[in-house]
Amino acid sequence: MVTSKVWVLKKHFEGFPKTSDFELKKIELPNLKDGELLLESVFLSVDPYMRYSRKDMKEGDIMIGTQVARIVESKNPAFTVGTFVVAGSGWRTHFISDGKGLQLLPSSWPESLPKSLALGTVGMPGLTAYFGLLEVCKVKIGDTVLVNAAAGAVGSVVGQLAKIGGCKVVGSAGSDDKVAYLKKIGFDEAFNYKTVKSLDEALRKASPDGYDCFFDNVGGEFTSIAINQMKKYGRIAICGGISQYNDTVPQKGPYVQIPMLFKELLMEGFIVTRWNNRWEEGQKALLKWVVEGKLKYHEHVTEGFENMPMAFIGMLKGENLGKAIVKV
């Protein structure tokens, strides 16, 4: 018998999530049946989408989420003990699977590369950047690309992919350390939105001609200001709206119709699962760039399964540089 620790959503989030919204429980796992596997989480992911647990969960459910896990026991001939997979089994230290939906790491994954990247730069956040830039922003050589939350798991990949694609890249982030990191990984311009006198001026200074593409992870006031600096036919990819996630009353801002109309802008919201059938293509491309050193990564690792709620809340506050990961 194996005991699994799990984090349960005790109370639906109201406003900013609190540690008291979660509860740590222990579950005894049954013995494996034929065809089943026992897995042990090695790295767990905390991501902004989990704030929207109300959509997919009820109180008392185990928190949704993905992990890199190791197979510790197998009664399924298709899976060998010791193999690492990506699973979507929620906040658990151990779990049983019939193998369905488990993703093997690409066979070209080098030993030297942290397997946690399969939850970040070479995983869902990286693919979000990849498909959002290619399919929604439709970036082309010479475009000027704006990205906010630029030092985050998605934003940092967006900027670097845009550079690989021959664009000028401007990033906004929430600390001077993050800004320094963005410049280090090749952003042409970067600024701390919390300390600039005027966001409007900062955007104008970073690209006086305006922006062709805006990869928006933040929404709200940032977007209302940025939209006025889009070029004619500019494209806005709405990937997230982290400025809005913790509102109890929806915030208001200027209506978007007038700038959308006169500049003939295109705005599209997207969720990466739309391209599930192209996952392999994207992952292969990202892995290749990482291995070649063209795509840098940074992880913000919290040690200890018991710290998952704190890691999640810290990520929502923007405490992480790069991908927020929990190491069990």
Add this chain to the structure above:
Amino acid sequence: MVTSKVWVLKKHFEGFPKTSDFELKKIELPNLKDGELLLESVFLSVDPYMRYSRKDMKEGDIMIGTQVARIVESKNPAFTVGTFVVAGSGWRTHFISDGKGLQLLPSSWPESLPKSLALGTVGMPGLTAYFGLLEVCKVKIGDTVLVNAAAGAVGSVVGQLAKIGGCKVVGSAGSDDKVAYLKKIGFDEAFNYKTVKSLDEALRKASPDGYDCFFDNVGGEFTSIAINQMKKYGRIAICGGISQYNDTVPQKGPYVQIPMLFKELLMEGFIVTRWNNRWEEGQKALLKWVVEGKLKYHEHVTEGFENMPMAFIGMLKGENLGKAIVKV
């Protein structure tokens, strides 16, 4: 010597345009030089975009606009006296042209058809509906299409084209007469947004499953409510924002990022001039449907050039059913 009456923008509009913002003047036209034509306006158009004169005009300029005009004198062998053309010569009874930019009516134009339609259903507003539906909304058979200001010059064409294309069509308009007209020309559902208890309920009742396409002429609060009733991957074409044009202080509403994101919506602003190179294709299609009786039209005709400001202001107030036209 010919005397032309012209309407001048005396003062830039502040809030809702007033008749005192305009001034009627007389201009003596010089004699024609070789290559030139003298034209007489027969029908003039008043359109919402003229509210944005500040973008294209300064105080003292003649009001921008288009007309159907008759050639009354010609020193240009390419143009015959008596021919009707569409010109973009502003609010004038007479004007001189070198022929550049004048558009002949399609050769298939039947004698029985009012030439004023070249300013409406078979002109710029009709083409706005045509390209907006085809290229921005990308309507396909079976889609449910929502259009507001549905009894206006653009909206009434949008609804009928969507019906021709095999869609279900829901229209919103501002009077019971307009609603009756919409039902007469084939809208599946129509309601008076000014008298419904709840716009949200009216939209839900008209299409409980939501909307695939939303052709938005209005913006503001209407859009904020409608956006929550879009289906997954819904398309919103922003053609106008007449609820916003006369604001002195920009109105505010809920940010759009959350619904855009979770439903993966696409929103695009557009101006019909984007498809200038396909004008002939669109005009031919619209004329054919009109001649076949599949595309009905209604004109709201104001008599007398001196009444142009009133006709313009009345159109902004929504007094027109169908296209607002001034007959000189």
